Amino acid sequence: MLKTILFTLFTFCSSSFLPAQTIDGEKSVVNFTAVALKVNKVNGTFKGMKGEINFNENNLENSAFSVCIDPSTVNTKNQKRDDHLRSEDFFFIKNFPEICFVSTSIEKTKNGFKTTGNLALHGITKEIEIPFTFKNKTFTGNIKIKRLDYGIGVDYGSFTASKEAKIEIVCVLK
Numbered sequence: 001m002l003k004t005i006l007f008t009l010f011t012f013c014s015s016s017f018l019p020a021q022t023i024d025g026e027k028s029v030v031n032f033t034a035v036a037l038k039v040n041k042v043n044g045t046f047k048g049m050k051g052e053i054n055f056n057e058n059n060l061e062n063s064a065f066s067v068c069i070d071p072s073t074v075n076t077k078n079q080k081r082d083d084h085l086r087s088e089d090f091f092f093i094k095n096f097p098e099i100c101f102v103s104t105s106i107e108k109t110k111n112g113f114k115t116t117g118n119l120a121l122h123g124i125t126k127e128i129e130i131p132f133t134f135k136n137k138t139f140t141g142n143i144k145i146k147r148l149d150y151g152i153g154v155d156y157g158s159f160t161a162s163k164e165a166k167i168e169i170v171c172v173l174k
Helices: 002-016 079-086
Strands: 029-036 040-046 050-054 064-069 099-109 112-121 124-135 138-146 164-172
Touching: 099 124, 112 138
Parallel strands: none
Antiparallel strands: 029 040, 029 164, 050 064, 064 099, 099 112, 112 124, 124 138, 138 164
16 A cells, blocks of 8 residues: 555656756857848847756646846857947846746647747846747747847837847757
């Protein structure tokens, strides 16, 4: 009888709680592309990805993401622009040292998976959906973010600064 209870408890616990998987911070990156001045395409990256991932494609109900990046790592290969992006005008990294996503659900799709959750950026949290694939211990997702939705920068008009950025998230597990 005790054996049956222990077996049942072990089975329940191992199926309900997935072990946290470790993010490889060296290999993981968030790439972005924005178009400034209507013709100037700006590419950049963020590093410093950390957090907790519990993902099992056969147990999506108990899978979850809680991942942050460090906006001070922004790199567009232009120091003056990067310093401006870190300033109060844009990411204001002194007040907002992390950009975080916490999932509320994960589901299978025709092309891979989709996670819905809350993106906290620049002191504003909004629900977003991120379609993604998972292969060879690597999550790859693509989204578009409107910076003004998160109070980033002022509305310079469509001529001088991009209002939207295309984001590619590449999260590699160890």
